[in-house]
Amino acid sequence: MTCGLPGAVIRHVAESAHFTLHTIRPSAIIIQVGINNLFVPLDDPQWLTLDEDLGRLFDAAMAHAGIVIVTTPFPIEKGFDEPDSSVLLRAQWLAEEVVPAIFRQAATRSLPIIDLFREFSTDDGTAKPGTTVDGIHFSAEATVGVRALYEARLLNLSRSSTGDLGAAIDLACAQLDAARNDFDCLRAILPQSRKATYESSDGFTVWERATDPFLEDPKFKRAYAKGNATGHRFGDPKNLHIEWRVLVGCWAAYHCRLIEGDFVECGVNTGILANAIEEYIDFNNISKDFFLFDTFNGIPVEQAAPGEIEHAQSMNDAFYWDCFDIAQKNFSHMPRARLVRGVVPESLSTVQIDKVAFLSLDMNIAAPELAALEYFWDRLTPSAIVLFDDYAYGAVQREEMNRFAISKNTSILPLPTGQGLLIKPFI
Numbered sequence: 246m247t248c249g250l251p252g253a254v255i256r257h258v259a260e261s262a263h264f265t266l267h268t269i270r271p272s273a274i275i276i277q278v279g280i281n282n283l284f285v286p287l288d289d290p291q292w293l294t295l296d297e298d299l300g301r302l303f304d305a306a307m308a309h310a311g312i313v314i315v316t317t318p319f320p321i322e323k324g325f326d327e328p329d330s331s332v333l334l335r336a337q338w339l340a341e342e343v344v345p346a347i348f349r350q351a352a353t354r355s356l357p358i359i360d361l362f363r364e365f366s367t368d369d370g371t372a373k374p375g376t377t378v379d380g381i382h383f384s385a386e387a388t389v390g391v392r393a394l395y396e397a398r399l400l401n402l403s404r405s406s407t408g409d410l411g412a413a414i415d416l417a418c419a420q421l422d423a424a425r426n427d428f429d430c431l432r433a434i435l436p437q438s439r440k441a442t443y444e445s446s447d448g449f450t451v452w453e454r455a456t457d458p459f460l461e462d463p464k465f466k467r468a469y470a471k472g473n474a475t476g477h478r479f480g481d482p483k484n485l486h487i488e489w490r491v492l493v494g495c496w497a498a499y500h501c502r503l504i505e506g507d508f509v510e511c512g513v514n515t516g517i518l519a520n521a522i523e524e525y526i527d528f529n530n531i532s533k534d535f536f537l538f539d540t541f542n543g544i545p546v547e548q549a550a551p552g553e554i555e556h557a558q559s560m561n562d563a564f565y566w567d568c569f570d571i572a573q574k575n576f577s578h579m580p581r582a583r584l585v586r587g588v589v590p591e592s593l594s595t596v597q598i599d600k601v602a603f604l605s606l607d608m609n610i611a612a613p614e615l616a617a618l619e620y621f622w623d624r625l626t627p628s629a630i631v632l633f634d635d636y637a638y639g640a641v642q643r644e645e646m647n648r649f650a651i652s653k654n655t656s657i658l659p660l661p662t663g664q665g666l667l668i669k670p671f672i
């Protein structure tokens with residue numbers, strides 16, 4: 246397949262001739278022309294002769310390629326105001342020999358090629374702001390953006406990774422869409438860029454779905470911010486980006502506020518979820534206790550199954566410390582918050598709880614969670630919700646919880662957040 250994008254649009258190119266080849270995803274090769282005057286094919290740096298070794302380089306990558314994108318790793322500004330410099334000579338050599346050779350190699354293999362080099366005017370030595378390829382204008386930023394886009398995909402980065410990267414990706418998406426729409430031969434190859442409406446650090450991205458109803462909801466934003474500000478030591482203290490996870494908890498609590506029984510959380514730490522819930526459903530104005538069970542000092546590793554010990558230990562080392570004072574402070578505005586310090590399940594029977602409307606299990610290991618589930622099952626009011634924070638993480642937890650659910654003739658809904666949701670059946 247050939248695209249007919251003209252190699253001639255590249256008149257003057259990079260300041261030197263360092264080639265790096267990226268096989269980015271099954272349908273693309275990106276060739277960068279960068280800063281050193283070497284060809285570096287794959288992992289095997291060596292001098293190359295143009296057709297022979299470029300051919301080898303192409304062949305090595307061809308197995309996966311459907312399109313060649315020639316780009317630069319960054320805007321090329323330096324060197325071109327020195328007309329006699331070796332930089333300029335190398336640039337001319339690139340423009341006149343190397344890039345045409347790339348096009349030849351691509352054509353030999355019937356590969357479409359899209360050229361995102363910046364175009365330079367040698368008349369006054371100044372760089373033009375971008376490149377026009379058959380009527381499509383690729384700005385310099387877009388050139389960088391395309392690379393960012395592909396690298397982001399390669400590395401599985403999200404748009405929230407950095408502001409600059411995010412902006413570059415947005416731009417690249419727009420440019421790719423333009424190219425895709427204007428060239429038939431690219432339509433089948435280039436993916437239509439899609440807009441991620443939710444990108445979190447919580448393991449998943451949502452494309453083209455309405456997330457504004459909660460991400461922009463002032464009530465939810467207040468609740469989320471309150472939970473996030475509890476002084477936890479997980480990840481980024483400014484924002485953990487667990488919005489959807491917190492939303493699930495808030496939604497469940499909102500449902501459960503109308504059900505007979507108290508709220509219970511086993512595994513509280515500084516109280517991210519419980520604080521968000523309090524704010525979201527105005528907990529202080531409903532007539533319930535919120536029982537909050539925790540050692541407030543980490544996971545008792547002796548409770549961990551063999552397959553959980555290492556993880557439990559690393560969680561203790563990384564995230565948990567004696568946070569009881571902080572937790573007490575965080576719940577001091579909730580007259581009916583009942584902090585119970587101690588090891589679950591032994592601590593459960595130290596307080597009287599007759600009926601439960603909402604049960605959150607978040608202790609990172611299976612044994613105390615299963616024990617708590619067994620302890621509270623008969624106390625759960627029909628249609629009460631059990632929220633498993635770690636359901637889709639450790640296999641031990643998941644299998645134990647599944648076994649329990651099956652024994653009760655019900656099942657747990659896995660969520661993309663990693664949580665699990667169970668509704669106490671009416672039986």
Ligand SMILES: C[S@@+](CC[C@H](N)C(=O)[O-])C[C@H]1O[C@@H](n2cnc3c(N)ncnc32)[C@H](O)[C@@H]1O
Pocket residue numbers: 477511512513514515516517518519538539540541542543544545548565587588589590607608609610613
């Ligand atoms: C992931 S944190 C809970 C986070 C909390 N749900 C939030 O929203 O901030 C897990 C907590 O479980 C507690 N924990 C683990 N095993 C426990 C057990 N057997 N008894 C009591 N607390 C336990 C740890 O001390 C830790 O604070």
